[in-house]
Amino acid sequence: MTNKIEENIVSDIDLMEELLSTNPPRKPLRRGEIIDGIIMEINDGGLLLNIGHKSEGIVPSREMRSYSKEDYDKLESGSEVVALVINPEDDDGATILSVDKARGERGWRVLEKAKEEDKPVDGIIIGSNRGGAVVQAEDVQGFIPLSQLVGPARELFVPKKENAKDGFIGMKITFKIFELNRRRNRAIFSEKAVLQQERAIKKKELIETLQVGNILKGRIVGVSTFGAFVDIGGADGLIHISELSWDPVTSPADVVTVGSEMDVYVVKIDKENLKIALSLKRLTPEPWEIIKDQLIVGEKIDASVTKITTFGAFVRTDHGVEGLLHVSEISHEEITSVEEIEKLVSVGQKLNLTIVNVDTERKRLGLSIISSGKPKSTENEESPSEISQEETTSEGIDSNNLDETSNIE
Known part of the structure; x- marks a missing residue:
């Protein structure tokens, strides 16, 4: 009997411990909580x-x-x-x-949840200062730096609230939360992040429908040293500097300007990384295709010197085809240095040359000052096509490399 009573007591104690562990007593409420x-x-x-x-x-x-x-x-x-x-x-x-x-606290909680879930929030612009726009959302006052302000709000922005343009104060604005610190009463927002997310979604949808060879309407939205960024209907693509023109391009800004609209040709689509390579030059025939039937060994052709190297001079015809004036075709005398070549020809000089070698398939053109038309063997020498491509790869960026598009802002 005693053992049974003890067993019941132990059982009751276990049950009590289980209840306490699953339902711990709540702390008393405090004023202001x-x-x-x-x-x-x-x-x-x-x-x-x-x-x-x-x-x-x-x-x-x-x-x-x-x-x-x-x-x-x-x-x-x-x-x-x-x-x-x-x-x-x-x-x-x-x-x-x-x-x-509790209204203010509720607002902080709403914003914290939105930040955790990476969701956009709506707010109202209530002021501005030199650094950006002052915004109120969920009864919490926050700040959008000027670098994160885009669209109509950026167009209407002025540094001082009292000089605000019509429509700026009271404008509804959608943003994402960049930083939130309740203790310091600090809230930093970004309208730009919302735009980037929307563009990424549009880009993904567009990429699914694109094909190499498509011709699209585009607008230049940015120019850099390596090419031009193009808006193609909510998504963006890159025209690499090598795809801007069949002629050599020193600066993309010499060919395109921000805001200009034009057709672009789709060169490559990277669905995994959401990158689109575009071209301007491929909308027009390649110079080789235009004059390949006119390139006949023994015929004369005008060309301008574009570059001088140890093995000769690069020249470009009036049609834009590049050729090589090999050192052995410049003079009957032996030439051993660039300085000696520069005494005979100079960059920018226009020459009337003889065609000594044409390789249409490999797009190589050999020219001569001294030959009457009988081509010399150049099997062991680098062609203008090969040299030009090597230099482009070492000094620039391959047109198939789309890494630069990740920097679009």
């Missing part, structure tokens, strides 16, 4: 909330005036409410709460 509650009842006197304690929470109507009519109409049984504790326990044992006094 922010708590969550679930609406149990809505009446003319206010709200009755389940706050997870032995007593219910009451929000008097006078403590919920910050609700707009629209917000109030959305309230229903089961809705979650954030409130501040005014009185942990009144004479009737109920906890008196305030929605109005």
Whole structure:
């Protein structure tokens, strides 16, 4: 009998420990504490909330005036409410709460959740300073740096609120949360991040429909040393400097300008990295295709010197075809240095040359000052096509390399 009583006592103790571990006692509520509650009842006197304690929470109507009519109409049984504790326990044992006094805290919680879920938030521009726009969202005041302000708001921006252009103050703006620090009362937002996300989605959708060889309408939105960035309907692509023109291009800015609209040719599509390579020059025939039938060994052709090297001089015909004037075709005398070549020809000089070698398939053209038309063997010598490509690869960026497109802003 004694053993049975002891077993029952042990069993009761185990049950009590299990209950305590799964339902630990709640700490007493404190004045000024922010708590969550679930609406149990809505009446003319206010709200009755389940706050997870032995007593219910009451929000008097006078403590919920910050609700707009629209917000109030959305309230229903089961809705979650954030409130501040005014009185942990009144004479009737109920906890008196305030929605109005917790409004700011609720806003911080909404923004924190949006940041965690990487979701955009809507706000209203209420001012500006030299660094950017002052924005209010969910009763929290934040800041959008000028570098993160885009679209209509950027166009209307002026550094001082009192000089604001019509439409700027009060403008609705959608942004993502860049930084949030409740303790320091600091909130930094970015409108640009929303635009980038939207463009990435549009780009992914567009890439699924694109094919190499497509011709698209585009607008130049940026120019760099290695090429031009093009907006092709919400997505972006890159025209590498080597794809701007069949002629040599020193600076992309010499060929295109920001804001100009033009057709572009799709060269390559990288679906995995969401990158699109475009071309301007491929909309026109390649110079070789235009004059290949006119390139006949023994015929004369005009060309201008573009570069001098140890093995000869590069020249370009009036049609844009590059050729090599090999050192052995410049003079009957032996030439051993660039300086000796420069005494005979100079960059920019126009020459009337004889065609001594044509390789249409490999796009190589050999020219001569001294030959009457009988081509000399150049099998072991680098052709203009090979040299030019090597130099382009070492000094520039391959047109098939789209890494630069990740820097589009």
